[in-house]
Every structure is written in structure tokens, then in C-alpha cells.
Amino acid sequence: MPGRPDVVRVAVAGASGYMGAELLRLLLVHPRVSITGVTSDRLAGEPLARAYPHLRGLTELSFHDLDAEWLAEVADLAFLALPHMESQRVVPVLRRRGVKAIDLSADYRLRDPNDYVTWYKAPHTDPAGLAEAVYGLPELHRKAIAGASLVASPGCYPAGAVLATAPLLKRGLAKLDGIVIDGKSGVSGAGRSLSLTTHFSEVNENTMAYSVEGHRHLPENIQELANLAAEAPSITFLTHLVPMTRGILSSCYARLRPDRGWDGTEASTRVRDLYRDFYAGNPFVHVTANPPQTKQTLGNNLCLVYPTVDRRTGRLIVISCLDNLVKGAAGQAVQNMNLMCGYPEGMSLEALAVYP
Amino acid sequence: MPGRPDVVRVAVAGASGYMGAELLRLLLVHPRVSITGVTSDRLAGEPLARAYPHLRGLTELSFHDLDAEWLAEVADLAFLALPHMESQRVVPVLRRRGVKAIDLSADYRLRDPNDYVTWYKAPHTDPAGLAEAVYGLPELHRKAIAGASLVASPGCYPAGAVLATAPLLKRGLAKLDGIVIDGKSGVSGAGRSLSLTTHFSEVNENTMAYSVEGHRHLPENIQELANLAAEAPSITFLTHLVPMTRGILSSCYARLRPDRGWDGTEASTRVRDLYRDFYAGNPFVHVTANPPQTKQTLGNNLCLVYPTVDRRTGRLIVISCLDNLVKGAAGQAVQNMNLMCGYPEGMSLEALAVYP
């Protein structure tokens, strides 16, 4: 099944969930992509448009079962929107057959194999792949991503929280032991699976904290920030569910290092300038002059970041937001694909926020 | 207009807003209250049931304009659900005429008159009243409230945040300089007035931080906690709007004082026990064994408090929630009234949460 030379043949494994659906939304209108396969063990054989009526008329594809060899046959590049522990069964086959992979699960995000035992109660079964995988946050690893054949796209919380705090730690502005990240997420982050915490009557008109004992997105946060700070920060990370479908807003609190002399009246402006400098040349991070709102990112690939200094306490506050299914998942993955294929970084990611 | 001896004649000034409506919901079924007056300058002359169709058939009252002498005439006790700066024009008249008052505005909450200049850009015009007013949080000031003739009911955020952190500071458990309070509020906290931040199409499917430069509820938080700690804590307080009508969830972060030796594996249990001990005998504070949800307080007068210790960082996390219009406003005020009148503290406040 050879394709046109200027078009990459792409497959989406795990296409029946929300990340899969969002990948299809972006890829179906991508001018240099041909979608050649979608998988879902549960829906194998069923037309894609039956599971997702909003794709009706746009594709003739049907779900195939999850078969790594078949994926390698039909595609030059595969997106893996699979549960954790499943991607590491598929990736070794893809690598052997020379197929590029962008994994949206947690399987290839943590550099230290021991972390998997700690957080997922099982050893990693593909340490060789793990050693080669690149963490797919272009704002920190653009060059490595462009040359990678296996990219681990970030979790939805870390995407926003790392972008909110990276400049602080890279520039040594904040203490490493006083960091609090308070995340608020819409419900689609929990996927399409059924549980009381995705039941409308339970979630609507409700706000709650969850995973209070420790959310699995914490270690990648620490890993990426430790890379920048050259030392692991101590982070309290608490996640909340708010009654909306899409969007994550993270409020990050850190103590300024007093020896840096950044606590005067101009502190907020200076911090903002530092952020703008840090993110210059990154089309999908906007450093804003006013607190951002998740609705400003609904359906687009932006991460909005607003740093300020609380003049009463001298503490730093950084607020970031993004659409958990776009810059927090599928859009980020497509941005990674564009880099890996030598396409313009923003191709097929130009859509504006759907406001209101 | 003398009433039955076992019934208090009650007026609600500013009854056309949400706090006023909520006071009426609770007072109309209170067995020892007779509502004798409601005011609204905007709606003066109009029947209450026209502004609030859900009260149809329950009351024959019409709105009167805001006239302090008239209030003093018709009522033994007045609830003031007025904008700040207006209560302090009414209260002196009520005090002169011996009418008890429960103020739901911010006008009588701060002990230090200078704070009004700082936060409201105007001097307080009733320093004598201010000197006598009692902060209306029964869990901290029950006895004083019972003997007071002027009570300042707390703001909706402080109600939950002070209850979440009071035991920590009273018992010297936490450092005073590392406190972060991240509050998430439903939209009814902004009242019935019209603005883009209460417009459905703007707020729905949206989460945002607001009042980032400093929310006016901060100083009462500090005042009450300073009372307990005998020193003013340094608090970063950030408020967020989430797309629901009722409810506030506050996530509070503090650093444990290491010299207290509370960072072992049993820390969470020990902290919870300390909280239960602190709130013993307080019917409207429940210390919970699991993270609470705002929906568990929808329409009831409870504040749910969940303290825990983040075992990775040794930091304290306390999550509290309440219905901003009940324990955060009208229910709290009725609880205060019950104490001031010698009624059972929970009278007319027994309703269960409307779940789901």
C-alpha cells in the first residue's frame, strides 16, 4: 500500500476513545497525511462513522483489531492512543519494522525504568525503546523530536504545568521546594470510559479534588523540571475535576529566590518579559498580559501562560491553560508528527478557538 | 406591629439578590420567625413573588424601599444583604433603635478600620458599630455571637478557608509563611447582577482565575487566622470561577512545622483526629475521611473539611467545601440568628443536600 511521496501514511491505534477521535479530527484535514488504518479491539470490523457519527461522510475506514504487524504494514507512522502497558507491547514491533511511533500513553514518558514500578506496579517491558524515546514537548525538545522515531507525547496536566513553570526553573528564579500545582480539569480527560466520576448527574454542578494520594502525571512533571533545574524540585500536585468537557487550568505557586532581587514593584513585568523571551519562536505558547481562560483554547493547540508576582507575599503565581485533548494530547501529537516529518510545525493546527 | 412572643419579627434588606432569596428560602419555613419586611430600592412596590416566581403562593410581601427607620419599625432583627458601604448607613439606625442586625456585606467584618481604606478605598463611617460587631463564624465565636446585637457574617470564601485552616494555626501545626489557598467558586457568588463574567455563554465550559491582584476576602481570612495563631500568617489566596451555580471548594496548602514531628506515615490520621477534636460539638462542620465534593453540600448548611498530609513532600493539604449561598452566606446568617435568639442552633437548617 504505497502512498503518494509527499504524503505520510498514518495509523491511529486506539481510535475509539476521545484522544483517537481528536487525532482523526486533526488528521482528516491534514494536507499531507493519508489515514490508512484505525484500530479498536472492542469495535473491530465496525465502520468508524458508526462509532463517531460526526465523522460520517468523511471516511470509509473501519476499525481493525490491535495488531502491531498490521499497523506496521499499513502505516509509515502510528499514533498510539492506548491505555498504559499496551503501547509497550506494540512499540517494539513498530521499531523493528522501521515505523515511526508517537505514543500518547504514559509508557515511554519516564526516563527512569524504576518509576514505572513505583507508579504502575509493573516493570517496563521495553527498556530499549524507553532509552530511545524522546519526551514530546516541542518547546523543550524540538530538535530531538525532529530526529526521533519514537516520541512520548506528554500527559495533559504536565503539558500545561511544565510550560507554566519551565522558565522559572531554567532561569533559577524559584526555590525548588515550595512549589504547588493546583490543576483543574474538564471531564474528557478521563476518557470515554464509564464510571460514576464521568456520570453527568454526579459531575454536573460539582467540583472535587481527586487522586489526592498522588496523580500519575506527577513524575513526568518532576522529571522535566529537574532536567531544567539540574535538581529535582519538590512539588505538591493536586488535581481537581470541574464540570466542563474540555480544558485544563493549572495554577502554580512558587517562592521566589530572594537572592535574585525580583520582588520589587516591577517584578510581574520582569517575570513576564522573561517568559516571553523564553518562549520566543514557539508558535503554540502565548504569554498573556491577563489571566487566561480555558475557553480561549477550546479546540485550538495553544497553551496560554500568565506569570505574575503576588505583591503581598512576593510569591510567584503562574496560570496556564490549554485544551486537554489538543495541546494536552492530540494536537501536541500532531505537532510532534509535523516535526518528525519535516512539515511546517503548525500544519493542520491553525484552527481558532471555538468561542463562545 | 407586635408579634407572637415566641416568634421573632425579621426583615431582609436587599432581598432582590441571591443572598436575599436564599434567606427567604430558609426563613419562610423557620418555625419561630415571622418575615415582616423585605426591601429593594430597584423593585420597591413590586410583589416579592413577581421577582421570584418560585416563592409564588408562599408570601404576600412586597418590596419596600431601603429605609432604615422603617426596618426598625417592622422588625426585631434585620438581615442586611446589601452591597458593601450600604450596610454602614443602615446599621447605626438599627443600633440606636435596639434592633439586632446580621450583616452579610463586608462592612463589619474587619476589626481594623484602616483595612477598609486599603481594600475599599474609603474610611468606615460607623467605627462605633465596627467596634462592637462580632465576626459571625459560630465555630470560632459562638459565645460572642449569642450575646451580640450586631454580627458580621463571613464572606463565602473565608467561611470555608478559615474552617479549613483554623485547627492548623490554633495548634501551631503549620508554618505561617507558606500558606496557599486556591479557591474554586460557582457563579452565584457573583450575585444576580449582569456582567460578562456571569454571562452563560462566557462562563459555561470555562474555568478562569479572577481577582488575581488580590481578592477582598483575603483580609478577613488573615484576621481570623491571626487571632488563632497570635501572629498574622502570609497567605497567597487565588480565586477561580468554575462553571456551576453553587458551591465553593478551597484547596489549602501549608508546610508542616518540622519540630512538631508530624511527618510520619500516620500523619494524615493524626491530623484528621486533631481536626475532629477541634470541631467536636459543631454540627455544621464535618471532618471527612475522603475528599469532599461541593455537590454533597448543595442546599445544605454543611462545611465539609478533609485534611491530609502529602507523603511525598510532607506538606499539608486541606480541602473544604460548602454551598456559598448557605454555609457561605444565608445559612450561616440564620445559624447566627438562632444563636442570637436563643433558638436551637440548627433550626430550619436541617435540610439535606439536594443530590444529585
Added chain:
Amino acid sequence: MPGRPDVVRVAVAGASGYMGAELLRLLLVHPRVSITGVTSDRLAGEPLARAYPHLRGLTELSFHDLDAEWLAEVADLAFLALPHMESQRVVPVLRRRGVKAIDLSADYRLRDPNDYVTWYKAPHTDPAGLAEAVYGLPELHRKAIAGASLVASPGCYPAGAVLATAPLLKRGLAKLDGIVIDGKSGVSGAGRSLSLTTHFSEVNENTMAYSVEGHRHLPENIQELANLAAEAPSITFLTHLVPMTRGILSSCYARLRPDRGWDGTEASTRVRDLYRDFYAGNPFVHVTANPPQTKQTLGNNLCLVYPTVDRRTGRLIVISCLDNLVKGAAGQAVQNMNLMCGYPEGMSLEALAVYP
């Protein structure tokens, strides 16, 4: 387990769902009820307050499995909030042992046993019980309910739709063959069970029709209206899901009988007067002068009914609304219990709407 003579011992079978939870909300504060048993096969042995944290502190009850003999032992009256086909297994035991029953399932609503075969694909297994059961809509059957030992509480849609149209058909005002009922329901009507149609991310920001091939609430609608009209009306009944938790609004359309001369300019007023006359003495039906809103019934036991005549087409429009879990289920059932026990009809049903 004998109770106080002035208190009825009450059990709730199927207490783990939303109807069960709502029954408990109303019964726990009922002054002449003692709740002596709750059942749930799935949660047998578990404390009630674990399944429903908002009931914490209010009850020591634990779930029992669904055992009809045990129910008959502990209770004088049982509410059955069970799936259809299950109630008819429990009711015969209760009847034999002289225990009153209020069934909230569909099992005893239809007089004609053949209807069960048509709509539920199975014959009724308790035709004797069926023959004695009274349809539990007090506005039409108050006297029969007061003397009944088995009452079939109406479905949530029919409760509102029958009340909206009963006066029309009883008084012969409308043609029997042009009736359209367009119902819009919140999500809690689908219960606490998990499916894509109760998944927040699917339902939020979405409106859809469902059960287009025929909703099971249609036959009781026709039965009750046929009783009044002495002939079965032809009704097109279409149900819709709207993104809210509670509430049903039904818009009913009918053609006036031209021979009745009700199409003049005063038609709307005359129809409203007729409705008010019809519902005089019914405390829980309010005939309103303006179109009602579901929020005006949130948490209360009212059905609001607004009849009007479309002056352009001469057609009747009647809009009704109620809280599907209160007047549409649990509140209605408690109202029936009050009648069956000789209590005041509105006991424990006085709470006002939780607005906003």
C-alpha cells in the same frame, strides 16, 4: 420490631439509585416516619452513608439484600424503587403479609395486562395485584389512593404531561387526535446507571431526541387521558435529553374543538381559569400566569402548568414542568404515602425550590 404508634415503619427497596436517594432525603426529615430498612442487592452489607456521603451522620442504616419477607418483617409500608419486572416479584409477598406498597417502577401502572406484553415483552406475573393497584396521581385519584394498599406512582414524564392535559380532555376542550407532547428531561431521569447517554462528555453541551420509536411512558399517558375523555386520544410523544441534572419540561400541543367557541381573544384567559378551577384544592399543582421554568421546581414537589392559546393558529399550548425526582418520583410517592397513612398531604414536602 414494633414502632411508636404515631410513626409508620418504612422501608425503601432499591435504595442505591437516585429515586431511592431522593426518597431518603424526604423521609429522613419526615416527622412521622421511621426508616427501618433499605435494600440493594449490589451493595448489601455496606453502610448507606458510604454509597451516599451526603447522608453521612444522618443514618446508621446498611443495605440489606432484596428479600421480600424481610421487608415485610421490618416495615409497615415499603417504597419500591426497583427496575420494572422486579417489583412484581416483591409485591405479592407484601400484599400477603399486609404491608402497604408504593411502587415507583412501571409494573403496576397499566390497567390492561396486555400492555405489558406490548411494551415490556413479557406477561405480567401478578395480575391480582395489578387489578387492585391505584395509579398514584393524587390530583386525579386522591380518594382511591387514600384507601389503597398498593399504589403505582406515575412515571416522571406522565406526571407532568397528564397534569398538563387532563383539564383539556376532561372538559372536552381539545380534539383527541391532534395531540403532540414534546418532553425535555434532565439526565437524572436515566438513573445512576452507566452508559454513553449519561456520560458527561457526551451529554454536556448537547441536546438530542431519544426513544423516537416510542417511549414506555406513552401508554400510561394514554390510559389516564382516556379515562378522562372516555375515549383514547392519539398522542405523538417525543422525549429529549437536555444537559441538566434535574427537571422535565413538557410542551403539549392540541387542537381546540371549534364547536366549543374558545378561540376568541379571551381564549387564553378562559383556558387558564378553567385550569385553575380544575386544580383548586391541589396544593402541588400551580397554574401559572407566565411560562414556568424547571428551575422553579428544583427540589420541590410542585408541578407548574401554563396553558395558553396560540392566537395565530388557534391551537392550545400547555407547558408544564416539575422536578423529575420529586413530583416526578419520590415526592409524588411520599405524597401518596401521606394520603395512605392519613397524614397531611404535604408533610415533609414543604421545602422551597433551591433557586438559583
Added chain:
Amino acid sequence: MPGRPDVVRVAVAGASGYMGAELLRLLLVHPRVSITGVTSDRLAGEPLARAYPHLRGLTELSFHDLDAEWLAEVADLAFLALPHMESQRVVPVLRRRGVKAIDLSADYRLRDPNDYVTWYKAPHTDPAGLAEAVYGLPELHRKAIAGASLVASPGCYPAGAVLATAPLLKRGLAKLDGIVIDGKSGVSGAGRSLSLTTHFSEVNENTMAYSVEGHRHLPENIQELANLAAEAPSITFLTHLVPMTRGILSSCYARLRPDRGWDGTEASTRVRDLYRDFYAGNPFVHVTANPPQTKQTLGNNLCLVYPTVDRRTGRLIVISCLDNLVKGAAGQAVQNMNLMCGYPEGMSLEALAVYP
């Protein structure tokens, strides 16, 4: 200010409202459009990106006041997203200066000038423009739109309701006197203006009927259907507000003409085939095999139409849905622009629904 020959210079008058914002969302990524002016009397002088932060970085435009001569100067084609009665002050200038106009207000929709007096209580001030205007529903008037210089884009309700019922009336399938259209709309249809009916706390968890005395979108419905049926139908049209931001779902009920013999068991299939035939070649109307949901149109330009026959009553039910801001307003207008400019009809309208 001459543009590139292959690009049309476009202005948006009334760009500060939701329709204006949605036009900008679609036009900013249109490959053959250059936006040369935006107006808002209220925001004149302010950068567009301050009013709409989600447009930040995409445009340097600032609001100009509403000046028809200026519009004619800067643009070849103007979209008028103005309140009714304002467009008819601007259009005569544009026509005189040879600038094409697409009016999204109601000002040029009704062929009969008397209708304006009836519905808007004022005579039309531009009868000459009115006589030339084409009703901008491409599925009915494609050829006329392509040749028009003034197009009146349909209202959001009629867009869906006319598409739902046009095949019925054109093919003589339904009686003309038994038609009921029950519309359910999200809140953005009411625009960005402030009122209690757009206040989050009033609208959330609420469903209500509104404009019960007659919605202004009725006459264009009747006009368009009368054109097809060669006789004016009698329509009862009732509009409802449901708690979501975008989307309209219309449920249409009609009686089949019995002489057409369409009431057998195959009736639904035959009606669907007739609809598919009617809409063949129309890329933005999908006749669906299952009841559609508004979420399937969120952000896209589709109208989904589902016709069926109620086998119990033989009555026709047709359900249609669309995004009120896209196919119900801005998308429709851009579709009209594409036709008027000789561009591919779907240019810039290819985006998929944002699901979930």
C-alpha cells in the same frame, strides 16, 4: 486600498457580538479573503484582540465605528451582524457604491414589507433593497444567491426548521394545517448582551419556553415554506432555551396527507429516501439514519436532518439540528459569500465538529 485580484476585501460590521466573532473565526483562515475592516460603535478604537483574546496574534485590526461610507471604501463585500433596523440604514449606501452585502439581521428576510410593521412595529425604510434581496438559504436559492449583490442570511431557527420541513411541503406530503415546530436553543442565540435570560445562575440547570406569544423567526419560516407549497402553512412554533452554549435542535411534527398512501410499514424509509433525493448535491445537509445530536454539529457548518414516521399515529416527525452560530448564522453567511464570489461553496467550512 486595492487587494490582490484573487482575494476579496471583506468587512464585518457589528463585529463585537457572537455572530461577528464567529465570522472572524471562519474568515481569518479563509484563503481568498482579506479582512479589511471591523466595526463596533461601542468599542471603536479598541484592538479586536482586546475584546476577543482568543484572536490575539491573529489580527492587527481595531474596531471602527459603524460608518457605511467607510465600509464601502475598505471592502468589496460586507457582512452585517447588526441589530435589526440598523442594517437597513447601512445597506442603501453599500448598494449605491456597488459593495456586496450579506445581512445577518432580520432586515431583508421578509418579502412582504407589511410583515415588518407587524413584527417590528415600524415600516421598512429600504423597500428597494428589500425587493432585490435574496433569502440566503443555498439549499433553496443557490442560483439566485450566486447572482445576488444583497443576501439576507436566515435566522438560526428557520435555518434548521425550513431544512427539516421543505421536502415535505415541496412534495405535498404533509397537510398544511397541522404543523408544530418545537425548537430548543442554546444560549448563544441570544447574543452577547446582558440580561437575566443569559445569566449563568438563571439559565444553568434550567429549561424554559420563551417568546410564547410569537417568535420573530416565525414569518420567515412561513414565507419559505409557502413558496414551496404554493400556499401558506399554519405553523405553531414554540422556542425553548436549554442550558448549553451552542446548538439548536428542532422537532417538527406534521400530519401526513392520507391520500398519498405513505403510512405503511415502509413509510420511514420512503420518507428518508425522499429527503436524501431532495438534498442530493447539498454538501451541508446530511439526512441521517439515526436521530442527530447538536454536539455532532458543534463548530461545523452542517444541518443534520432525521425524518421518520410515528407508526402509532401515522404522523411525521422530523428532527433537525445545527450550530446556531455556524450553519445558523456565520457559516451560512460564508457559504453565501463563497457562492457570490464564485469560490468553492465549502471553502473555509471544512472543519469537523469539535467532539466531545
